[in-house]
Amino acid sequence: MSTQENILKVRLDAPAHGGHCVGRHEGRVVFVRHGIPGELVSVAVRDDGEKARFWRGDVVEVHEPAESRVTHFWPQADALAAAARGVLPVGGAEFGHIALEAQREIKSQIFIEQMQRLSGLDAAELGFTGVRAPAGESEDALGWRTRTAFAVDSKGRLAMSPFRSNELIPVQEMPLAHPQINELKLWELPLAGISRIEVAAGSGENPGALVLFIEDGTIAGAAGRAAKRLPEGTSAAALTQVPGSLTDGRGALTRLRGRTWLAESVAGMDYRVTGEGFWQIHRLAPEALVARVMAQLEPGYGARIADLYAGAGLFSAPLAAAVGDDGMVLSIEGAPGTSKDALKNLREHKQAVIVQGRVEKVLGAQLRERNTTLDAIVLDPPRTGAGKQVVSAMGKSGAKKISYVSCDPASFARDSADLLRAGYRLDAVEVLDLYPHTHHMETVGLFVRH
Incomplete structure (x- = not known):
């Protein structure tokens, strides 16, 4: 965390693309995460060199909260809770402190600004009326990610990184992840020798889940030992880096249990998606x-x-x-x-x-x-x-x-x-x-x- 002299009190202005709000301090632009336009906040400033065109920072205290501010659903991603513990918040839920409708209004403002500035088009003239939730979205909009990735820290614990940081924060349940993913309890697996885990939940007939363990090469058979502890019916594969391999340039894919692909079903059509292959995540x-x-x-x-x-x-x-x-x-x-x-x-x-x-x-x-x-x-x-x-x-x-x-x-x-x-x-x-x-x-x- 930043020291006391790097804490600034600023009034937040318009939202900016990338999950920030714009703040200003003595004429300097500060891009601030975890705030809401209009709030008066204290910001722990980073990337604050004298020659920097702008600074970046995270909200660590809110003096005048917006009406749309809510309690973050995930303490480890909550900037205020993280600041109280002296750590950074994990990335991946940077709008979790904002009521959903307000989130969508902020995104609408960003879309309109980007279209006007970068294409010269007026979004309203194109019939744009605002960012909308897809039909069937849950009331809390949690549990939607059918694909997510985790790191493993030096102690073999499931972890995620803060924004623009190599620090690893241990995690357990990820509230945005599909329930099938959290039910795997990946944090209970023996993960020494694993550098990264990519996990997906399918949507086809008997979809199940697929866990891809990326080995770091320090412990032989690390992925196999972790896979044995997964719940029955879960597929698992290991990815070992091999130059010139055909698995999207990332390494050799080895089946550990079940299949190396997931079944997906969309509008009556069936698909298979292998290991690390791309698929829409919501x-x-x-x-x-x-x-x-x-x-x-x-x-x-x-x-x-x-x-x-x-x-x-x-x-x-x-x-x-x-x-x-x-x-x-x-x-x-x-x-x-x-x-x-x-x-x-x-x-x-x-x-x-x-x-x-x-x-x-x-x-x-x-x-x-x-x-x-x-x-x-x-x-x-x-x-x-x-x-x-x-x-x-x-x-x-x-x-x-x-x-x-x-x-x-x-x-x-x-x-x-x-x-x-x-x-x-x-x-x-x-x-x-x-x-x-x-x-x-x-x-x-x-x-x-x-």
Whole structure:
């Protein structure tokens, strides 16, 4: 924790992208976490060098609380409780001190500001009326994460890190995690020799859970010993770093018990997702996003559609079913292991073309090779967005519609500006609160060619 001379009293102003509020001290901007706009707070300042363009800090005391401030549901992520113990709060629930409706209002303000500043678009003119919870969300918005990761500290305890820190804080139950994950009681396992754990809960028939142990190489067989203590019916695998392996460049995947993949079911379609493969983490996200993408693109029989950053084929499968045997779905994914999952998930759809590679290199080459153009595109890029090269390739594809699924409003806004320059207009946009109690949000935008 910071020493006393690094504690500042500031009035918090507007929310900023990334989970902060803006504060000012003697003309210096301070990005403050764990506060609410309008509050008067004491902030423990970090990154506070004299030459720094701005400072960062965490709220350690609230002098004038906002009406929307509530007791944090997770003491280890509560900045005030952590400060009282002389430690940092763990990351992953930085909005847990804010009432849910107020969280969504703050996210709405951030989305509007990012769109205006980075794309020049007025979100209200596009029909944006605010960040909304997905249908079926629980009243407290807990237990939604079907995928989560933990570290292991030097004493072999399950742990998580604070924001922008390498410190490890021991944890037990993670309130945002799906109940299936907490029921595993990973904190009771012998974890010496494990550096990291990734765990997922499935949604298909007899879904169960899959635990991936990443070994640090110091203790032989560490993952196997931990796996034996898991509840009956839980699958487990070990990841050992091997240069040149085919598991998304991360290491060799070894089955320890059960399967190395999880069954997922979305809108009547079944998928398998192997080990560390990407899948939407909110329990309601896959179905909610598929419904919106299909409604935006309205794929007809015989249509030619590309699914970029396609993952295991969440969107590719329903699109392939819709375009039928005379259509084409070009499913492009960069990660080798996840692309293999797409091959299995789409094996019954001969009209699906699965290609592993970088989107900016593969999209144009595939269309030229097949001497064809596209009717539509769906893309769900990483947090950094698609970028100018991919936007350029989409613009040359012939696609009249683009359904863009984004987990970051800043990269969505930047790509929106590039798509406007490429001849598209943003016809509709919706933002879903698929990351409650965090600053993240999910945007689905429909771009239409002029």
